[in-house]
Amino acid sequence: SAVISQKPSRDICQRGTSLxxxxxxxxxVTMMFWYRQQPGQSLTLIATANQGxxxxxxxGFVIDxxxxxxxxxxxxxxxxxxxxxxxxxxxxxxxxGAGNLEQFFGPGTRLTVL
Amino acid sequence: GDxxxxxxxxxxxxxxxxxxxxxxxxxxxxxxxxxYVQYPGEGLQLLLKATKADDKGSNKGFExxxxxxxxSFHLEKGSVxxxxxxxxxxxxxxxxxDMRFGAGTRLTVKP
Numbered sequence: 001s002a003v004i005s006q007k008p009s010r011d012i013c014q015r016g017t018s019l020x021x022x023x024x025x026x027x028x029v030t031m032m033f034w035y036r037q038q039p040g041q042s043l044t045l046i047a048t049a050n051q052g053x054x055x056x057x058x059x060g061f062v063i064d065x066x067x068x069x070x071x072x073x074x075x076x077x078x079x080x081x082x083x084x085x086x087x088x089x090x091x092x093x094x095x096x097g098a099g100n101l102e103q104f105f106g107p108g109t110r111l112t113v114l
Numbered sequence: 115g116d117x118x119x120x121x122x123x124x125x126x127x128x129x130x131x132x133x134x135x136x137x138x139x140x141x142x143x144x145x146x147x148x149x150y151v152q153y154p155g156e157g158l159q160l161l162l163k164a165t166k167a168d169d170k171g172s173n174k175g176f177e178x179x180x181x182x183x184x185x186s187f188h189l190e191k192g193s194v195x196x197x198x199x200x201x202x203x204x205x206x207x208x209x210x211x212d213m214r215f216g217a218g219t220r221l222t223v224k225p
Contacts, residue, residue, distance in 0.1 A: 031211070042203065043158075043215045092157055094213065103148060103207055108157035 120216025
């Protein structure tokens with residue numbers, strides 16, 4: 001199994017600012033994924049981050065709005081840029097990889113944009 | 115593409131009632147299937163999983179059986195408790211890659 005931590009756990013931000021969310025895994029993982037969960041909704045995949053390559057974004061999400069870093073096999077960051085109230089959501093990271101059948105989520109970052 | 119269809123809630127039960135939350139899937143290959151639980155104000159926790167047909171996942175009194183013939187992975191519990199009140203998500207994964215989620219089912223258990 002893997003233990004995943006996220007920072008911050010929650011934040012309240014002003015419109016137009018940016019927030020960087022960190023995701024740390026206690027073991028090396030091939031793939032890391034970032035999700036958004038809007039209030040009362042299911043999870044939507046934002047992007048997949050592999051170490052050493054550019055993140056792959058899902059339809060409707062762009063790098064300028066959600067830049068991602070993946071500097072090593074245990075860490076990733078997601079930045080929510082130029083925030084608006086519509087960005088208020090829970091952001092979750094997940095660790096996984098080929099052959100790794102245990103899919104672990106971080107505890108989530110609850111973001112409120114005023 | 116792969117997808118998950120989950121019984122929509124909300125579901126309200128009395129304590130000790132029997133719970134079933136239906137989940138069916140569409141997939142081209144042989145995915146792994148999962149149930150996640152999200153308690154109020156918290157992130158997702160893996161509740162149980164099954165990796166191949168006829169596997170039964172179980173945890174905390176919850177069970178789900180991977181039924182390839184009906185493409186289903188229904189969640190059941192014989193006697194729910196107030197502490198089981200949460201949102202439950204069915205999901206599938208193509209061997210560690212992309213993961214698809216159902217819409218989630220909110221369960222409220224009343225004393």
